[in-house]
Amino acid sequence: GEDVEQSLFLSVREGDSSVINCTYTDSSSTYLYWYKQEPGAGLQLLTYIFSNMDMKQDQRLTVLLNKKDKHLSLRIADTQTGDSAIYFCAEINDYKLSFGAGTTVTVRA
Amino acid sequence: DTAVSQTPKYLVTQMGNDKSIKCEQNLGHDTMYWYKQDSKKFLKIMFSYNNKELIINETVPNRFSPKSPDKAHLNLHINSLELGDSAVYFCASSQRTGGSGYTFGSGTRLTVV
Numbered sequence: 001g002e003d004v005e006q007s008l009f010l011s012v013r014e015g016d017s018s019v020i021n022c023t024y025t026d027s028s029s030t031y032l033y034w035y036k037q038e039p040g041a042g043l044q045l046l047t048y049i050f051s052n053m054d055m056k057q058d059q060r061l062t063v064l065l066n067k068k069d070k071h072l073s074l075r076i077a078d079t080q081t082g083d084s085a086i087y088f089c090a091e092i093n094d095y096k097l098s099f100g101a102g103t104t105v106t107v108r109a
Numbered sequence: 110d111t112a113v114s115q116t117p118k119y120l121v122t123q124m125g126n127d128k129s130i131k132c133e134q135n136l137g138h139d140t141m142y143w144y145k146q147d148s149k150k151f152l153k154i155m156f157s158y159n160n161k162e163l164i165i166n167e168t169v170p171n172r173f174s175p176k177s178p179d180k181a182h183l184n185l186h187i188n189s190l191e192l193g194d195s196a197v198y199f200c201a202s203s204q205r206t207g208g209s210g211y212t213f214g215s216g217t218r219l220t221v222v
Binding site: 030031033035037041042043044045048050086088090092095096097098099101102 | 140142149150151152154157159164165199201203205208209210211212213214215216
């Protein structure tokens with residue numbers, strides 16, 4: 001979506017950390033989300049963060065939110081081949097979830 | 110148990126035909142959605158129903174008509190299919206209050222030939 005921007009591609013070596021960045025425009029978004037889409041599959045909710053939080057950690061996933069800059073990031077620690085997928089950042093406004101264009105993460109051995 | 114299920118998974122049809130995609134959710138959510146994902150993986154909302162009432166109707170050709178017989182079902186009917194309608198269509202559901210996000214179905218890949 002034009003209101004949510006992400007870089008399109010990320011290549012990472014297995015075992016390294018991946019960082020996917022996203023910028024959004026709607027400062028009134030109460031929640032921000034990260035979804036994962038594997039090839040030929042639907043969208044799986046990975047994690048979300050409430051807008052009054054700066055950070056959320058869930059096992060290998062860390063979400064950082066800079067509300068002032070409207071910047072959201074997802075860090076995947078110890079990236080595995082199963083993490084190869086498209087990752088979508090999304091914001092919610094008036095009950096409507098708007099997605100970025102998705103970042104294709106490729107994990108190389 | 111599948112939370113959001115859509116049928117069919119694949120649909121290949123000729124231009125000009127009329128087709129329907131069905132969606133059902135067993136999560137007890139009060140809101141359902143249809144999204145279209147184009148060949149570049151861009152996701153765009155089409156429609157949303159809350160308790161059978163249409164609440165989001167984006168700029169979509171009127172050949173597309175959603176129907177919600179009850180809050181657990183949201184079907185999408187497409188008339189006079191065109192080549193540009195080829196895409197993956199995702200159904201989703203959510204509880205309107207609360208921030209736990211949407212639950213998506215596995216998608217219907219529509220190919221118009």
